[in-house]
Amino acid sequence: MTYPLGLNLAGRAVLVVGGGPDAARRTRSLLAEGALVDLVAPDLHDTLRDLTSSPGLTWHERAFRPDDLGGAWLVFLHVSDSGERERVALAAEERRVLCVADDAAPRPDRAADTRAPVTQEPGTVALVGGGPGDPGLLTVRGRQLLADADVIVADRLGPTDLLPELARHARIIDVGKRAGYHKYTQDRINETLVEQAKLGLRVVRLKGGDPYVFGRGGEEVEFCRAHGVATQVVPGVTSAISVPAAAGIPVTHRDMTHGFTVITAHQQLRHVPYRDGHTLILMMGVRGLEHNAELLMAAGYPADTPVAVVERGWTPTQRTTVAQLDTIACVAREREVTAPAVIVVGRVAALAQKSCATPGPQESAQEG
C-alpha cells in the first residue's frame, strides 16, 4: 500500500539515483518544481545528459555512496539492479530519509516466465522480429515495444526506414551488417545490448524477419541472460517463407510439394539429399550461387529443377528471376542479381510468375 502525498519541493534537496530515462523524467519534473537535485549515476541516458547544465542540478558521475544522503530530504531510486536498490534503500532507512523507488522493484525472473509480457520493463531487452521490410508485416506487439523503447539496436534488414516514425522517443543504434563490412561485430552487439539495459533502459533489438531464423537471436538471448538481463522475444514474419510468397511461390503445395527445408548457403549443401516433392529454401545464397547450384546437382538434384531468386522481397524494388538449376547462375549474373535474396529450389519455384502478393512495382524474368 502507498499513501499519496503532495509535497512542496521548492528549494529542497532531493537525491536521484540512476541514469536511465525514468531518472530523466523524474529529474525533469523535480527541477520544474524548483527542487535542488543531486543526481548520482556513473552513466547517463542522452535525455538526462541534456539536463546536466540545468540550474539546480548537480551530477555526481559515479555509483551511489551512503554520504550522498547527507543533506537530502527525499531520495528517488531509479536503478534496476536489485543489490544496488537494496543498498540505497537501507542507507536511506538508516538516515530516516524518505526513499521512493520506481516500479522496477525486484520481481519474478522474467527470463523464466514463458508468457511474454505485453509491455517491457526498464533494464530489459526485447528481441523483435521486424519481418522482411514492409512495415505492414511487423507484428502489433513489435510495434508496441518499438513505440515504448528507449533505445533500438537495429539491423540493416527489416522496416528500418520507418524507425523514426515507429519509435519517436528512442535513440537508434544502427548495427547493420553489410556483406564484407561489419560495422559492429556480434560480440560488440551483444555487449551493447547488455550495456544499454544496465543503464535501466528499455532496449529493443530489432531484427529482420524472425529473430530465431538465422538471426543469431539465440546467442543474443543467451548473452543477455548470462549477464543478468531479462529478455523477451517477439517472433517476426520470416523472409524464408514470406519472400517466396511475395513472388507468388507457396513453399508447400498439395499437388507438388509436401515439405520444405530452410538452409543457409554457407552450410554444406552437398549433404542435402535430393527429394522430389520437397522445397529447398536458400538464405544468403546469392554470392555463391554458381557453386551452390553445382553442389545441389552433385547431390542428385536434376539439372532442370526450377529455381527462383527473389531479391528485396516486400520492397518496391522486389524482383524475381526464374531459371533451371543448371542455368540459374548464368541468368542471375546477366541480370546482376544482388543480395538480399531468397532462393527457392523445387517445383514450386515455377509458380513464381502466376501470382504476386506484393504491392508496388514488380519485375520478374523467366528464362526462355
Ligand SMILES: C[S@@+](CC[C@H](N)C(=O)[O-])C[C@H]1O[C@@H](n2cnc3c(N)ncnc32)[C@H](O)[C@@H]1O
Ligand atoms: C541473416 S539472414 C536473416 C534472416 C531473417 N532472420 C529472417 O527470418 O528472414 C539474411 C538473409 O535473409 C534473406 N532476406 C531477408 N530479408 C529479405 C528480403 N526482404 N528479401 C529477400 N531476402 C531477404 C536473405 O537471404 C538474406 O541474405
